[in-house]
Amino acid sequence: MAQQTLKALEFPQLIRILQRFTRSIWGRRRLARLQPSSDFGEVQILLQEVEELSDLTAVEGPCPFEGCLDLTPILKRLVAPGSLLLSEELNQIVAVLRLISRVQRYLRGATDRHPHLNRYRQRLRDLSDLKKAIQVAISPYGLILDQASEELCRLRAEISTTRQQINRTLHQLFGRVEYREVLQDQVISQRNGRYVIPIKADFKGKVTGIIHDQSQSKATLFFEPFEIVNINNSLNLLFGEEKREEERILRHLTNLVRAQYEVIQEDLQILGEFDALQAKVAYAEEFKARTPTLIRQGRVRLKQARHPLLLYRDREEQGFHATIPIDLELTPSERFLVLSGANTGGKTVTLKTLGLLCVMVQCGIPLPVAEGSEVCIFDAIFADIGDTQNLAQNLSTFSAHIKRTADILAKLQGRCLVLLDELGTATDPAEGGALALALLRALGRTGAYGVATTHYHLLKAFAHEEPGFANVAVLFDDRTQKPLYRLAYGVAGPSNALSIARELGLPEEIIAEAERQIGQEGMQALQQLARCEAAQQHLAQREQLIRQEEENLRRQEEKLAVVREKLEQERRQLLDEGRQAMVKAIRQAENEFKDILTRLEDRQDSWGRLRQEFTTKQRQLHKRLVPKATAVDRQELSLALGQKVFLPALGQTGVVASSPDKEGRLEILVGAVKIRLSSDEIKEVRAGDELGRIYRGRWHGGVELPETAPWQSSSLNIIGLRVEEALPLVDRLLDQAVLHGCRQVDIIHGIGAGRLQQAVREHLRGHTLVKQLHHGEQGQAGRGVTVVEIKD
Known part of the structure; x- marks a missing residue:
């Protein structure tokens, strides 16, 4: 790329900013030689290297790069035959060899996700033998050791x-x-x-x-x-x-050292490349720059782009956000922009921003732009910006511009970016406008991309009609008479020369004289044109705002889609974990139930105790497998004190006897029994049912229901049943008796061989609900009946 273009785009100033982030003379020299590449694959690698080192730095921290001395004088003397290095010079070489080892160790942290950084490590040659030979002979203070x-x-x-x-x-x-x-x-x-x-x-x-x-x-x-x-x-x-x-x-x-001269030179070159890469990463971190998406199609879309030199200046003086960003876009359908608008409105800065950022991309330097920016690779970039008057060649400003434009037209080949500032100026306006129009047509025929700034209405009208061209204006606030430093696409911008001159303090009599020279009709025409262009700018701003809102909505939808996908993955993961936990709990409960059955068959414990243990295990399993009611579910269950409820687990009805405690449990009175249950274990009786009346009796309490609860009998006949058949019926009788407030039940088991009687009595002696046992009276068949008194 021509040095004249790089100079016009102020690329050398950017390099000097980058060099501030280097940590060695080799890195500074590498950046000084930096040139943009037009090879897509090479640029892609350069940008990927920045991404990889940025990722590694976030994990490992910055690479320790101290001790990279300038060995140029030493290596120059080394080339001379018979030259002798002093001990201090050998120690300088050792310092650089240590740095090479540190960089190699640092790059060992690179993984398969950092293929280009791994290549840096592989390219660095191991010179540990040379380092060891010098360290054995020379002390750190430059003395030759006895050894x-x-x-x-x-x-x-x-x-x-x-x-x-x-x-x-x-x-x-x-x-x-x-x-x-x-x-x-x-x-x-x-x-x-x-x-x-x-x-x-x-x-x-x-x-x-x-x-x-x-x-x-x-x-x-x-x-x-x-x-x-x-x-x-x-x-x-x-x-x-x-x-x-x-x-x-x-x-x-x-x-x-002389035998390793070429290896040392190569390692120093690699260190310089790596230091330059570190500088790019540090620059990106400092200025919130990022690598844009590299595309093969002919399109440039720079979102919230900031001029790097303005950004550097403003950050030092006012802060990062003082630099106003702009959106720049070139597409195959609108590949050449005619940029118009008021002086001091930022046209030249816009031109330089586009050119410099494209050069930076092709050098592998991150850009101060927003996410979503895209850039294509240009085969060549040309810029004619500023006063190019050349006194040495006896060229006027106009002549210099024409010569430069002619050179550009002669070199256009492939996909090129052309940036022209104030095309056709410094000569007669009529002739200059016509010449500028012809140059734009010629550029359009070559298929070049680019931007040309102008004040000519002829060029604005041309851009409005010609395919491949488009107008873009720098916005100007008519109320404050100040530029907004924003772009409006699809509209032409007025020059506002008289307004700006008045704002800049030009005497009013001069302004008035200029207006008289234009004439009444001319002023009306200018005012009408200004109103039309202002209306166009207003519409363009509204369209831009709408596009921004649409873009924001699209981004929000993408974010929501990502969140939904993440939530769905978490849901599936939780379901899988829940299933695994349920299977584990069921298998554990099966083993526990089998153990209870085995102990029952072997008669290791009484039936009553084993049944209680079985019920406890069953309740624990139910608690683990059945999800708890949510806060919303509990709020929907509105229970009043004294309200009649149904208990599905017991198949009984009861009355609410207390408000919920801290854990949300309610006290329910079922007959003479007081039970604490959570709201999800209770069902409301349908609306219209009469409330029960709570009372305190001779036991712990009771409830008087509108209808008497069903009670079949206070006696149980188990004659003829096996022990394992009879004991569950005995437990059920006791449960029913407690729920219905019965204080005594009769169990008819007969006399026979006495096994059933003995089993029943052993079972009841360890039962938690039984207060006392005794034989029935003669009217109750004596020893063939066991009378059970229930605990209060």
Whole structure:
């Protein structure tokens, strides 16, 4: 893409904003070389990389990218044969190798959903051996370590031993008589790489040795006694060998780095690409940018688009929402827009917004737009914006515009985007308008997409009639005389030159003179045209609002569909879980019931106790399987105190004796029995039934019903029945007796072998409703009858 177009669209300024988010010189250099691509697949990959890294960053956090130093000077010296890297430079290489390892570890968090990030990790070469070789030899402070080589270790050990020998020898000299009055101080120092001691200048002939230096006062001489001359010579030889060994180690490490020169260069390039990718993600996060949908059809739909440079400026000064968004759309049926309207209304900004956002997409940069934006890929983008006067080529503004337009027409091939600002200006209006019209026709024949700004009515009328072209206006508030910075499609915009001049403070006499020059008829025509265009703008605004409402409704319907689908999935899941829980509860109850039957057959417990346990288990199972009544159901059941109700579980009627407690249970009186039940265990008796009267009798309580409850008999004949047949009948008799307030019942079992009598009596002795047992009187057949007294 031509640099002239990128410059006109202010793409270099955008790159400088992006570079603020980089964390290395390599990333900044990579962004500086960034160019838009016209390959659909390549652009798709670039945008997918941004999506993948954004997803990974949300989980893992930003990649640790510290320590990416500029190795350019080091690598340049490395190319020269025989060059030697210093230990500090080798440590800089280690810092970059550590960064490569950190990036590789970070990218291990990528999954199958991040195929492009995985390729970054695979492209980075492992240089851990080189890093380890340098770290073994060089300390973090740039010192060559003893462990760098065996020879260096041996030499430094000898140097240490030799120094100790010098120290011992000098301390021995300090103790001699001839040195006591000569010494200035018992201090060992160095001069010219040799160990010396300070002596008084007046006694320089008293001891033998070599004088290497004197103090500034000349009162002290730095003296090397002959006793340590040979040892100093040996030490200096060792220093020389140490230096040569250190140089050999540095040369060896330099050669190791040189052998990996190309790999390091490639890794640095990859780090630069990854840092540039991180900058795109950080930019998107900072400016609420997103990757638009990439489409192959020739259509651009940018919703709530903001100009990136204005957004950056406004965010720094006023905040993100200070930048007013616009909607931009190009379609195959309306691929070229003629943009008109008042000066200062935002026409040029609209032009640049469209061009810059399309360039950003083709560079893989997220856009500050709303969700639902779509962009196609253009084979080329051309822009002629602003004053292109070229003094060097002796071209006027008009000539420069014409030359630029001619160049554009010559290069149009494939799907192209053309952006032209103030087409046909800087010359005679009549000729300029005609020329602009001819240029638009030529662009239309090529099938180009684009936008041209104008004030010519001739071009507005052309766009209204010509297929493939459409008018669009920047809106202007006639009441406040200020631009609204919004677009209205399908209408042409008035220039409002005189109104804007008046608003900007031009003297009124000049405005009046201009109006007189136009003339009465001209002013009326302009006013009429302005009213027509204002009406068109108003209608366009209404249509736009309707479209927005329709779009909002469509989005709400889509959201509701998603919610419905989610609720349906949750319902199916809850049903499945409920079925599984029911099956589990039923199987558990079956096992418990089988256990009760087994204990009954083996006579491990009495029938009464086992029956109570069975009833309890049955009630628990019923509670788990039968859903509780909802709050709405309970509210619909309106029961008054003393109202007659039916209890389906018992097949009996009763009367409400209390209001609901905290758990919503009611106290029901059935005969002499007081029962607490939830409202879902109670049925209302049909309307019109007489209410019962609650009373307190000699027992816990009772109820007097309008009709006497049915009671068959207070005695039970079980003669001839088996034990397992008789005991359930005995329990039923006791239940009926309690419900009907009967205090005593007779059980006729006969005498016979006594098994039935014994079983009945054992069963009744452990029964919770039985107060006392005794044989019947002679009139009751004596021992063949058991009289049961019921508990109060």
